[in-house]
Amino acid sequence: MDYKQLAPFSPDFLWGASTSAYQVEGAWDADGKGRSVQDARINFPEGTTDYKVAADHYHRFEEDVELFAELGLRAYRFSVAWTRIIPDGDGEVNPEGVAFYHRLLDALLARGIEPVLTMYHFDLPQALQEKGGWSNRATVDAFARFAKVLFTEYAGKVRYWLTINEQNMMILHGAAIGTAGDSGDPQRELYQQNHHMMLAQAEAMQLCHELVPNGKIGPAPNISVVYPASAKPEDVLAAADYNAIRNWLYLDMACRGSYNPTAWAWMTEKGIAPEIADGDLEILASGRPDFLALNYYSTATVAAPLGTGSDVGAMGGDQQLAVGEEGVYRSVRNEHLPVNEFGWEIDPVGFRSTLREVYDRYRLPLMVTENGLGAFDTLEADGTVHDRYRIDYLDAHIEQMRIAVTDGVEMLGYCPWSAIDLISTHQGVRKRYGFIYVDRDEFDLKELKRYRKDSFFWYQQLIKANGSATRD
Numbered sequence: 001m002d003y004k005q006l007a008p009f010s011p012d013f014l015w016g017a018s019t020s021a022y023q024v025e026g027a028w029d030a031d032g033k034g035r036s037v038q039d040a041r042i043n044f045p046e047g048t049t050d051y052k053v054a055a056d057h058y059h060r061f062e063e064d065v066e067l068f069a070e071l072g073l074r075a076y077r078f079s080v081a082w083t084r085i086i087p088d089g090d091g092e093v094n095p096e097g098v099a100f101y102h103r104l105l106d107a108l109l110a111r112g113i114e115p116v117l118t119m120y121h122f123d124l125p126q127a128l129q130e131k132g133g134w135s136n137r138a139t140v141d142a143f144a145r146f147a148k149v150l151f152t153e154y155a156g157k158v159r160y161w162l163t164i165n166e167q168n169m170m171i172l173h174g175a176a177i178g179t180a181g182d183s184g185d186p187q188r189e190l191y192q193q194n195h196h197m198m199l200a201q202a203e204a205m206q207l208c209h210e211l212v213p214n215g216k217i218g219p220a221p222n223i224s225v226v227y228p229a230s231a232k233p234e235d236v237l238a239a240a241d242y243n244a245i246r247n248w249l250y251l252d253m254a255c256r257g258s259y260n261p262t263a264w265a266w267m268t269e270k271g272i273a274p275e276i277a278d279g280d281l282e283i284l285a286s287g288r289p290d291f292l293a294l295n296y297y298s299t300a301t302v303a304a305p306l307g308t309g310s311d312v313g314a315m316g317g318d319q320q321l322a323v324g325e326e327g328v329y330r331s332v333r334n335e336h337l338p339v340n341e342f343g344w345e346i347d348p349v350g351f352r353s354t355l356r357e358v359y360d361r362y363r364l365p366l367m368v369t370e371n372g373l374g375a376f377d378t379l380e381a382d383g384t385v386h387d388r389y390r391i392d393y394l395d396a397h398i399e400q401m402r403i404a405v406t407d408g409v410e411m412l413g414y415c416p417w418s419a420i421d422l423i424s425t426h427q428g429v430r431k432r433y434g435f436i437y438v439d440r441d442e443f444d445l446k447e448l449k450r451y452r453k454d455s456f457f458w459y460q461q462l463i464k465a466n467g468s469a470t471r472d
């Protein structure tokens, strides 16, 4: 549908930007912090850095928050490192870790920036991992306890809470993002882990409603609609199946407290359905989100599977590159879409479709907690970074989000990835996303100096105009 005039963004729309603790903070063992699975990780692709120093935000957060304020951010989405708060995941609370996030929150609030706090972003405490990680049901209790500490400590400072970042990607692509553990996680184990994370999330949502007056909480999966490769009925069905496995399994559980029937049938058929203990269904039904956060980078396109033993169209496989599955769907390249330097298809219209679809299904306000373009940026001799490609990407997505608002989708905010350069999940620091350039290479830390990219000034203007500068 085309519109003669687009609806404006609400005056209190949360224009923000995002990061996650292990990708930006560094200081991996400072002030009592325990090791997370990301600190213990050894499977870095050749030539890419680990997370020990990252952007050194832990030591430079005041300078960074100052830059966020200059950028005009109304919200900052960040994650708390579980291992700073409870170093071994379920033992003593570390007061220095707790104090760090108080300082960060105070700095944000002093500048009128609304904190959006992710409780867990890919960095499970290694001590819990060694006890079985999410396969061990005790991790559900550890998460609930961690959640309680966060709610009690930060209730007065944080209104918007996110439970688990991209739970669906940890299940579908844990090997690429460093969360799969050593066992290689056969699928049955993965879907048991998934069940435990669902329980942990439901408990956290319930606790938030008890402990945080006016607190709002939601999940933060990576959601994108799946297109059928053609109008052939079998392709349409394959897309519906993959939509259920990739998207609705996670959101149905968060919002409706029950398993998506297609996803459940798929798990049963494959013999990977999780064991459900007495009382689980009640716990799952007891947690309800107040809003839905979602990360969006691209869409996926699939076709009907071919016969046994045939190509499933695997295209590598990470958060945005679907891997096909025999008997279910075949992953195909969408010839209508360009790709970025890392092979991810670029699809702003798919962003509008995704927002509409999610809102139609669940009727909860939406917050975009990631969207952005990873690219090889160049720092010029005069300290400028000309990242027109990032501006074009963001601008096209914001335009489609505005059309989605005109479609009737209730949007709370937009926090692109990322506020500042950080380390990507599996492609090092050279795959950059930030509005602020951090001067370091994979192994040469240089001075970690910050520079404003062209996208910084562009986003600053866009926020000032409440998102309408370039198109009214």
Ligand code: BG6
Pocket: 020, 023, 165, 166, 169, 222, 295, 319, 370, 374, 417, 423, 424, 425, 426, 427, 431
């Ligand atoms: C999301 C994650 O999957 O995508 C982020 O939540 C991640 O942690 C982002 O950095 C971009 O992916 P990548 O692999 O390019 O870092």
